Amino acid sequence: MKAALAGPGGELLYQARRATGRDRGPDAVVEGILDFAAELRALGVDRFGEPARAAGVAVPGIVDEEHGTAVYAANLGWRDVPLRALLGERLGSVPVALGHDVRTGGLAEGRIGAGKGADRFLFVPLGTGIAGAIGIDGRVESGAHGFAGEIGHVVVRPGGLPCPCGQRGCLERFASASAVSQAWAEACGDPDADAADCAKAVDSGDPRARAVWQDAVDALADGLVTALTLLDPRVLIIGGGLAEAGETLFSPLRDAVRRRVTFQKLPRIVPAALGDTAGCLGAGLLAWDLLGTDPHGPGPHGAGPDGTTPTTTTPPEVTT
Structure with missing residues (x-):
């Protein structure tokens, strides 16, 4: 768990981390979040003279943000x-605001990170799986049923590898960090090899690694072109563990996407800027939106609960 006291522009005033405690069961995780949030709200009194004014929390899985x-x-x-x-x-x-971890990460990247200033962006983190956040005018779409942005389950290789979602050939089965790790471990014969090892082998010129890497890049480009055809983003932000390979990923990916577009407008393809703090910062921005304080414009709920619109002097909120 990552938590922070955050200012209205996304500035981190205090941050902390601790284990989820999931080995003690689901109820223990919930209690850990509640305790963490309460501690940080109290810390606001100690450091700023007042408790935090709002809270935001980002969690994985399927999230009903409305309820x-x-x-x-x-x-x-x-x-x-x-x-x-x-x-x-x-x-x-x-x-309190509740959000999906990828969408809140995308919110932060769009407002204060790599997509700052873009009216339309798509944030795609490549980690254990692949998801996406669709940004429009400073907000992130959750969709009618909370599934907007699930690009990892776009089928790019029909009849391909089975996916836990029930389909075959989903993008995340070929282009996620875990998929690259599995493919490289099989190709090199080392069960402990991972995607970072594959990237290093690509840089060293290993033809086996280059084949694995190119397969992943091609699958990713197919999925991304489908997404940009539907969404027409101005900026495409790639994050997650696989993006840490830098130009080893971005150079062939930009080329692969460029080769696939025809009538579509090619977006800027850039690495995420906020790292693993994006979700925490996004949760903070959700909380500020509850107070009507958005550094890029008025929040969706107008003035704060006391009838005023808080300014940057408002004490920070806790995010988990």
């Missing part, structure tokens, strides 16, 4: 956890 429920998170063992209500009870009268 504040963590619907399903396999890695945490959650089903229908009313996290927003639980945080509201623990923190008192503080308004």
